[in-house]
Amino acid sequence: MDSSTDKIKSSSITSGDTVSFWIDTTSIISYNKPDQDVNTEVLIIGGGIAGLTTAYKLLQAGKKVVLVEDGFIGSGETGRTTAHLTCALDDRYYFLEETFGADATKLVAESHKAAIDEIEQIITTLNIDCSFKRVNGYLFLDPTDKEENLDKEFQATQKAGIATSILQGTPAVANGENQRCLVFNDQAQFHILHYLKGLAEAVIALGGIIYTEANAREITKKGAKVNGFTFSADQIVVATNSPINDTLTMHTKQHAYRTYVIGGKIPKGQLPYSLWWDTGNQESKWVSQPYHYVRLEEYDEHYDILISGGEDHKTGQEDEENISQMERYERLEAWTRNYFPMLEDDLTYRWSGQVMEPVDSLGFMGKNPGDDNIYIITGDSGNGMTHATIGAMIISDSINGSKNKWEDLYSPSRITLKTTGDFIKEAGNMASQYLDWIKGSDLKNTADLPAGEGGIISSGLKKIAVYRDYNNTLKAFSAVCPHLGCIVQWNSNEKSFDCPCHGSRFDTEGTVINGPSQDDLPKIHIK
Structure with a gap:
C-alpha cells in the first residue's frame, strides 16, 4: 500500500467539501497509481462497496480482477452514506406489490435480507472489525401520512415474508408512547469504511490488484483508458454510483437527489443501538418523497454518535423550494432534536451525499442495456449498502456463468409500465432544467x-x-x-x-x- 498523502486533492478523499463521520475516523485507504498497460479477466471501475464486493466474490471464484478507483477507497458516495443495513426499503412494500406483483415483492424482500446475511458472513469470514451489530428498525408515520398506511405496510411486509410487528409506541423516541410504529426485526448496522478496509485487504490477499487515483475513461467492451494507460478486460463492471459509460438510457430511469446528514454526540447508554425512519413527506413536490432516517454508532468510551439524515432535494435544484443547504441542516437538526432531545448542543458532523433514485424503486444491477460484457450497479435509492451487495451477487453469478434468481428483477433493461406517471413527472423536471440557458x-x-x-x-x-x-x-x-x-x-x-x-x-x-x-x-x- 502506498500511504503517501502528499498533494492529495480533497476531492480524492471525498466527493465534497464536508467530511463524513466514516471518513473522519478512517485513515486514507490508498494503493498505487497505474504505471503501465494492464490485461485482466475482469476490470472493475469504482472502489466503493459495490466494486469491492464484486471484486472479492469474483476472486473467490478464481477470476483475475483489477479494480480502479478515481479517488481513494470509499471516497465516493459509499463514504457519505449513513450505513443502514435493512430490508425496510425507502419505498413502501405495498407500492412494490402494486407495481411488481406479490411474487416479485417477495424476491425483493428476500434479496435485501440475503444481502445483510452476505455482509455478516464476509465480516465473520474475514474477521473485520467494523462495529457490525444486529439491531431492530422502527418505521413511524410522518405527520403528513395516514395511520392506515402503517397497517397497509404491515400487511405487505408480512406477505413478503419479513419479520415485522406493530407496536403502539416507538421505542426510545421522545413522546413516542403513542406513536405507533412498524418493527423490522433482525436488521443491522456497521462502520462502512472499516468494512471496506477489510474487503480491500482481502481483495489484495486473494491476488486482486487495486489502483487508486486511477481515472477510467473511454469505457468500451474491450476495457478502458486509465490515466492514459490501456486496461483490457474480458468483462467490465462499472460500479460508480451513476454509470459513466452511458449517454442517456439509464438517466431516463433514475434521477439524482442530494440528501443531508448531521451527527452529534449523546452520552453512552441513553439510546439503544437501533434504526429509526419516518414514512416521508407525502406532500413533497419531489417524486421521491423525502424521509428522515436515524441510527446510533459507537464514538468513544463516553459517547455514542447519533447520525440523522433527510431533507432531500433533486441535485442542483435546492432553489426550487427556496431552501438553502444551511437551512436544510437547520431543519434536520430541529427535527432530530424533537425526537431525540438528548443530542448534545454542538453538532460534530454535517455532510451531504448523492442518491440515485430509480423511478420504479428498485436498483439497476446487471448487464448494461445493449452490452454483453459491460455490467452496471446503480439506482441505489436509500438502500445503497444492500442494493450494492445484491448487485455484486448478481454480477458475480453472471460472470461465473450462472443465472441469479434476482437477475431479471433488477435488470437495467427492464421497463416498468405502472410507474409511467412518475416517469413523465421526472422527465418533465429534467427537461425544464434546460431553461437555465x-x-x-x-x-x-x-x-x-x-x-x-x-x-x-x-x-x-x-x-x-x-x-x-x-x-x-x-x-x-x-x-x-x-x-x-x-x-x-x-x-x-x-x-x-x-x-x-x-x-x-x-x-x-x-x-x-x-x-x-x-x-x-x-x-x-x-x-
Missing part, C-alpha cells in the same frame, strides 16, 4: 464573489462557472455540463458545481467528481 444568472459581477464561493455568470450567449479561491484567484469554466448540455449550479455546501439534469458534479478545479459526465468542465480565461 435563457434564465438570468445568479451572479451579476465576479467582483461580488467572496473567497471560497462560486456562481454562474452570463457573458453574451455563454454561461460561465466561476470560483474565487482563498488566495483570491478567480477560476472560470464553461458552465455547460459535458454530459448532455445542462447548465451546472453552484453548491455552496459541498463547494462543487452540480448538474440539475443527471447529477454530474465538478469540483472547484472543474474536475468531474460524479458521473455520468466523463469529462471535466473546460477552462475559460476571463478578465
Whole structure:
C-alpha cells in the first residue's frame, strides 16, 4: 500500500467539501497509481462497496480482477452514506406489490435480507472489525401520512415474508408512547469504511490488484483508458454510483437527489443501538418523497454518535423550494432534536451525499442495456449498502456463468409500465432544467464573489462557472455540463458545481467528481 498523502486533492478523499463521520475516523485507504498497460479477466471501475464486493466474490471464484478507483477507497458516495443495513426499503412494500406483483415483492424482500446475511458472513469470514451489530428498525408515520398506511405496510411486509410487528409506541423516541410504529426485526448496522478496509485487504490477499487515483475513461467492451494507460478486460463492471459509460438510457430511469446528514454526540447508554425512519413527506413536490432516517454508532468510551439524515432535494435544484443547504441542516437538526432531545448542543458532523433514485424503486444491477460484457450497479435509492451487495451477487453469478434468481428483477433493461406517471413527472423536471440557458444568472459581477464561493455568470450567449479561491484567484469554466448540455449550479455546501439534469458534479478545479459526465468542465480565461 502506498500511504503517501502528499498533494492529495480533497476531492480524492471525498466527493465534497464536508467530511463524513466514516471518513473522519478512517485513515486514507490508498494503493498505487497505474504505471503501465494492464490485461485482466475482469476490470472493475469504482472502489466503493459495490466494486469491492464484486471484486472479492469474483476472486473467490478464481477470476483475475483489477479494480480502479478515481479517488481513494470509499471516497465516493459509499463514504457519505449513513450505513443502514435493512430490508425496510425507502419505498413502501405495498407500492412494490402494486407495481411488481406479490411474487416479485417477495424476491425483493428476500434479496435485501440475503444481502445483510452476505455482509455478516464476509465480516465473520474475514474477521473485520467494523462495529457490525444486529439491531431492530422502527418505521413511524410522518405527520403528513395516514395511520392506515402503517397497517397497509404491515400487511405487505408480512406477505413478503419479513419479520415485522406493530407496536403502539416507538421505542426510545421522545413522546413516542403513542406513536405507533412498524418493527423490522433482525436488521443491522456497521462502520462502512472499516468494512471496506477489510474487503480491500482481502481483495489484495486473494491476488486482486487495486489502483487508486486511477481515472477510467473511454469505457468500451474491450476495457478502458486509465490515466492514459490501456486496461483490457474480458468483462467490465462499472460500479460508480451513476454509470459513466452511458449517454442517456439509464438517466431516463433514475434521477439524482442530494440528501443531508448531521451527527452529534449523546452520552453512552441513553439510546439503544437501533434504526429509526419516518414514512416521508407525502406532500413533497419531489417524486421521491423525502424521509428522515436515524441510527446510533459507537464514538468513544463516553459517547455514542447519533447520525440523522433527510431533507432531500433533486441535485442542483435546492432553489426550487427556496431552501438553502444551511437551512436544510437547520431543519434536520430541529427535527432530530424533537425526537431525540438528548443530542448534545454542538453538532460534530454535517455532510451531504448523492442518491440515485430509480423511478420504479428498485436498483439497476446487471448487464448494461445493449452490452454483453459491460455490467452496471446503480439506482441505489436509500438502500445503497444492500442494493450494492445484491448487485455484486448478481454480477458475480453472471460472470461465473450462472443465472441469479434476482437477475431479471433488477435488470437495467427492464421497463416498468405502472410507474409511467412518475416517469413523465421526472422527465418533465429534467427537461425544464434546460431553461437555465435563457434564465438570468445568479451572479451579476465576479467582483461580488467572496473567497471560497462560486456562481454562474452570463457573458453574451455563454454561461460561465466561476470560483474565487482563498488566495483570491478567480477560476472560470464553461458552465455547460459535458454530459448532455445542462447548465451546472453552484453548491455552496459541498463547494462543487452540480448538474440539475443527471447529477454530474465538478469540483472547484472543474474536475468531474460524479458521473455520468466523463469529462471535466473546460477552462475559460476571463478578465
